[in-house]
Amino acid sequence: MSTAAATAGERTGRAKPSTMAQALGRALRDSMAEDPTVHVLGEDVGTLGGVFRVTDGLAKEFGDERCTDTPLAEAGILGAAVGMAMYGLRPVVEMQFDAFAYPAFEQLVSHVAKMRNRTGGAMPLPITVRVPYGGGIGGVEHHSDSSEAYYMATPGLHVVMPATVDDAYGLLRESIASDDPVVFLEPKRLYWSKADWSPDAPAPVEPIGRAVVRRPGRSATLITYGPSLPVCLEAAEAATAEGWDLEVIDLRSLVPFDDETVAASVRRTGRAVVVHESSGFGGPGGEIAARVTERCFHHLEAPVLRVAGFDIPYPPPMQERHHLPGVDRVLDAVARLQWEAES
Amino acid sequence: MTVQELPGAAAYRPTPPPAWKPLTDPAPLLPDPEPFRVLGTDAAAEADPELLLRLYAELVRGRRYNAQATALTKQGRLAVYPSSTGQEACEIAAALVLEDRDWLFPSYRDTLAAVARGLDPVEALTLLRGDRHTGYDPREHRIAPLCTPLATQLPHAVGLAHAARLKGDDVVALAMVGDGGTSEGDFHEALNFAAVWRAPVVFLVQNNGFAISVPLAKQTAAPSLAHKAVGYGMPGRLVDGNDAAAVHQVLSEAVARARRGEGPTLVEAVTYRMDAHTNADDATRYRGDSEVETWRAHDPIRLLERELTGRGLLDEGGMRTVREEAERMAEGLREQMNADPVLDPMDLFSHVYEEQTGQLREQAARLQVELDAEHGPHDRDGAEEGR
Ligand SMILES: Cc1ncc(C[n+]2csc(CCOP(=O)(O)OP(=O)(O)O)c2C)c(N)n1
Numbered sequence: 001m002s003t004a005a006a007t008a009g010e011r012t013g014r015a016k017p018s019t020m021a022q023a024l025g026r027a028l029r030d031s032m033a034e035d036p037t038v039h040v041l042g043e044d045v046g047t048l049g050g051v052f053r054v055t056d057g058l059a060k061e062f063g064d065e066r067c068t069d070t071p072l073a074e075a076g077i078l079g080a081a082v083g084m085a086m087y088g089l090r091p092v093v094e095m096q097f098d099a100f101a102y103p104a105f106e107q108l109v110s111h112v113a114k115m116r117n118r119t120g121g122a123m124p125l126p127i128t129v130r131v132p133y134g135g136g137i138g139g140v141e142h143h144s145d146s147s148e149a150y151y152m153a154t155p156g157l158h159v160v161m162p163a164t165v166d167d168a169y170g171l172l173r174e175s176i177a178s179d180d181p182v183v184f185l186e187p188k189r190l191y192w193s194k195a196d197w198s199p200d201a202p203a204p205v206e207p208i209g210r211a212v213v214r215r216p217g218r219s220a221t222l223i224t225y226g227p228s229l230p231v232c233l234e235a236a237e238a239a240t241a242e243g244w245d246l247e248v249i250d251l252r253s254l255v256p257f258d259d260e261t262v263a264a265s266v267r268r269t270g271r272a273v274v275v276h277e278s279s280g281f282g283g284p285g286g287e288i289a290a291r292v293t294e295r296c297f298h299h300l301e302a303p304v305l306r307v308a309g310f311d312i313p314y315p316p317p318m319q320e321r322h323h324l325p326g327v328d329r330v331l332d333a334v335a336r337l338q339w340e341a342e343s
Numbered sequence: 344m345t346v347q348e349l350p351g352a353a354a355y356r357p358t359p360p361p362a363w364k365p366l367t368d369p370a371p372l373l374p375d376p377e378p379f380r381v382l383g384t385d386a387a388a389e390a391d392p393e394l395l396l397r398l399y400a401e402l403v404r405g406r407r408y409n410a411q412a413t414a415l416t417k418q419g420r421l422a423v424y425p426s427s428t429g430q431e432a433c434e435i436a437a438a439l440v441l442e443d444r445d446w447l448f449p450s451y452r453d454t455l456a457a458v459a460r461g462l463d464p465v466e467a468l469t470l471l472r473g474d475r476h477t478g479y480d481p482r483e484h485r486i487a488p489l490c491t492p493l494a495t496q497l498p499h500a501v502g503l504a505h506a507a508r509l510k511g512d513d514v515v516a517l518a519m520v521g522d523g524g525t526s527e528g529d530f531h532e533a534l535n536f537a538a539v540w541r542a543p544v545v546f547l548v549q550n551n552g553f554a555i556s557v558p559l560a561k562q563t564a565a566p567s568l569a570h571k572a573v574g575y576g577m578p579g580r581l582v583d584g585n586d587a588a589a590v591h592q593v594l595s596e597a598v599a600r601a602r603r604g605e606g607p608t609l610v611e612a613v614t615y616r617m618d619a620h621t622n623a624d625d626a627t628r629y630r631g632d633s634e635v636e637t638w639r640a641h642d643p644i645r646l647l648e649r650e651l652t653g654r655g656l657l658d659e660g661g662m663r664t665v666r667e668e669a670e671r672m673a674e675g676l677r678e679q680m681n682a683d684p685v686l687d688p689m690d691l692f693s694h695v696y697e698e699q700t701g702q703l704r705e706q707a708a709r710l711q712v713e714l715d716a717e718h719g720p721h722d723r724d725g726a727e728e729g730r
Contacts, residue, residue, distance in 0.1 A: 047629045048556035069557045071526035141476045142491040310706045317473035322688045
C-alpha cells in the first residue's frame with residue numbers, strides 16, 4: 001500500500017473542526033485532483049452530492065464524466081466499475097446504504113474479489129466500494145445493516161473501517177491508491193462526528209492493515225473498530241472508577257488483520273474483549289477471539305469475550321438502542337473478565 | 344402459521360399454464376406515443392359519475408393524509424415520510440381496481456395505496472414511525488410489506504400470482520415501482536418471468552420524474568418506460584398518471600386481461616412528485632421551482648374537480664363535505680399517532696424463527712436483566728413506552 005496520506009503534508013496552520021463526511025469528501029477530491037483515472041460513480045453522487053453529501057461539489061469541480069450519477073442499479077454500477085478498472089481507470093463506487101449493496105454482491109464476490117487471482121495476477125482491480133454502514137441513526141428497515149462479516153469472509157477484498165476523522169481522510173486516500181479492491185465501510189453514525197482537522201494539514205495516518213492503540217492501558221484490551229470505537233473509549237473512561245485500566249485498540253481494517261498489534265497488547269494485559277455492533281454469531285468477533293487465543297493462550301487470564309449486536313435482523317429504530325452494544329454491555333463484559341479470572 | 348396450515352395446501356394440485364401462442368406481430372404490445380387521458384377529453388362523458396366522485400373523495404383524503412404524515416415528521420412522530428403528493432391518482436387507482444382477493448405489492452412510497460385498500464392508517468405507518476417493520480398481517484389484507492429495497496418486491500408479485508394461478512385461484516397481483524426502480528435487475532427479471540409464465544400480474548411504474556435527485560433522462564434512454572414491456576413480450580401502456588379516471592381505466596383493463604389468463608401488462612403512469620423525496624431531502628438542490636409550478640397546474644385533484652364541476656356533479660358544498668371528511672381522518676390519525684406505541688423489547692427475539700434458538704433465549708435473558716436494572720423488576724409488565 002502507498003501511504004499517500006502520511007506524506008500529504010506536515011501539520012501546518014490551524015486546524016478547524018471538520019466532520020467525518022467532509023474529510024471523506026476531501027479525500028475523494030484530492031485523489032481525483034492527483035490522479036485523472038479516479039472516477040466516482042453511484043446513485044445521486046453528482047448534482048445532489050450524495051445523500052450524506054460526501055461527494056458534494058465533485059461533479060462541479062471535475063465534471064459529470066468523473067463524478068457520475070448512474071442509473072439506479074447496484075449490480076450495474078459495480079459491474080461497470082469492473083470493466084472500467086479492467087481498462088485502466090480507478091473507480092470509486094458509492095453504495096447508497098449498507099443493505100442496498102446486496103444486489104452488487106454477485107459482482108463483488110465473483111469478480112471484484114477474484115479477478116487478480118483468476119488472471120494469475122495479470123489483472124488487478126483497483127476499485128473502492130464505499131458503503132455507509134451500521135445503525136444508530138434511527139434509520140428504517142434496510143438502512144442500518146452491518147455487513148462486514150460477509151465481506152471479510154470473501155478472500156480478495158480489503159475491508160476497511162475508519163473511526164476517526166483523520167482516518168476517514170487517510171484510509172480513503174490509501175484505499176483509492178490501492179491496486180486491490182477495498183470495501184470501505186463508513187460508520188453512518190460517525191459521519192457528523194468532528195475533529196480539529198484541516199485538509200491542508202492532515203495528521204499522519206498509519207497505512208491500511210495496521211491497528212492503532214487509541215488508549216493505552218494495563219488491565220485488559222478492548223478490540224474494536226468503526227462505530228464501536230467511541231463506545232469503547234467511553235467505557236474505558238468509565239471503567240477507571242472500578243480500578244480498570246483498559247487499553248483500546250482500533251483495528252481500522254479487518255482485512256488485512258493486524259495480528260501483531262493485537263497480540264502484543266493482549267500478551268501485556270492478559271484479558272481481551274472484542275466489541276462490534278454486527279451480530280455476534282458468525283461475526284467478526286469470533287474470528288478475532290480465535291486468533292487472539294491462538295497467539296496468546298498462555299498469557300490469557302480469562303477467555304476472550306465478545307460484545308456484539310444480538311443475532312437478530314436489525315430492529316426498527318425505536319428498538320435499536322436495545323440491540324446496539326453500549327457502554328454498559330462493554331463494562332459488564334469487563335467485569336466478567338475479572339470473574340473468570342477468579343473462578 | 345406453518346406451511347401445512349396454509350389454506351388449501353392439502354388439496355393442492357397445480358394447474359398447467361394456458362397454452363402459449365407465439366406472437367407474430369409485436370405492434371399491439373407497443374404503447375401509444377401519447378399518454379392515455381380521459382379527463383378533459385370526449386371519453387370523460389362516458390366515465391361513470393359514481394366512480395369519478397369516489398376517486399375525487401379518495402384523492403382529497405389521500406392528499407390530506409400525506410400532509411398530515413409530513414407534519415408528523417416535524418413533530419418527531421415519524422422517523423421519515425416519503426410523500427406521494429401529486430401522485431395520488433396512481434396510488435388510489437392501484438388500490439381501487441383490485442378485488443378483495445387480489446394482492447398489492449407496494450414500494451416504500453405507497454402508504455396511500457395501502458390505506459386506500461383499507462389498511463388502518465396507523466398500521467400503515469409503523470415502518471415509517473419506526474416501531475415495527477410491518478405493522479399488519481400481509482395475508483389478512485393481501486398487501487405485501489411496504490418494500491424498501493427497490494424493485495425487489497416485483498419478483499415476489501410474479502411468484503405469488505403464478506402460485507395463485509397454479510392453484511386455480513382467480514387472483515391478480517398489482518406491483519408498484521418507481522421510475523428509478525426500473526433500472527434494477529430485479530425489475531427486468533420480474534418482467535421476464537411474468538411474461539414467460541404468463542403470470543396474472545400488473546406492473547405499475549409511477550414515473551414521477553426523479554429517483555431522489557436523478558432525472559428520468561439519466562435513468563433510461565428508452566422512448567418511454569412503457570416501451571420496456573415489448574422486449575419481454577407483454578403490452579406496455581402509457582397513461583397520464585395525474586388523470587385518475589385514465590389510470591383507473593388502464594389498470595382495470597390490465598387487471599381484467601391478467602384475470603382472463605392473458606398475462607402481464609406494464610403500465611407507465613407519468614406523474615410528478617410535488618414534495619421532496621422524503622422530508623429529509625432538499626429538492627432545491629436538483630430541480631427548479633418553475634418545473635414544480637408547471638405540474639401544479641396539472642394537479643390530479645384539480646383535473647377531477649374541473650371535470651366534476653363542469654358536468655355539474657360537484658359543487659362547493661360537495662367539495663366542502665369531502666374536505667371535512669378528510670379533515671376528520673387527519674384528526675384521527677394525528678390523535679392516534681400522538682400516543683406512544685407500546686413496545687416490548689423482548690419482541691426483538693420473538694419472530695426471528697418460529698421457535699427461539701437457545702442462543703436467542705440466552706440473549707433475551709440478558710436483555711431482560713438489563714431492562715430490570717433500568718426499570719426495576721416490579722414496575723415492568725413486559726412492555727415499555729416507545730419513546
Ligand atoms: C436497491 C436499492 N438501492 C437504493 C435505494 C435507495 N433509494 C431509496 S429511494 C431511491 C430512489 C427511488 O426512485 P424511484 O424508483 O424513482 O421511486 P420514487 O422515490 O420516485 O418513488 C433510492 C435510490 C434503495 N431503497 N434500494
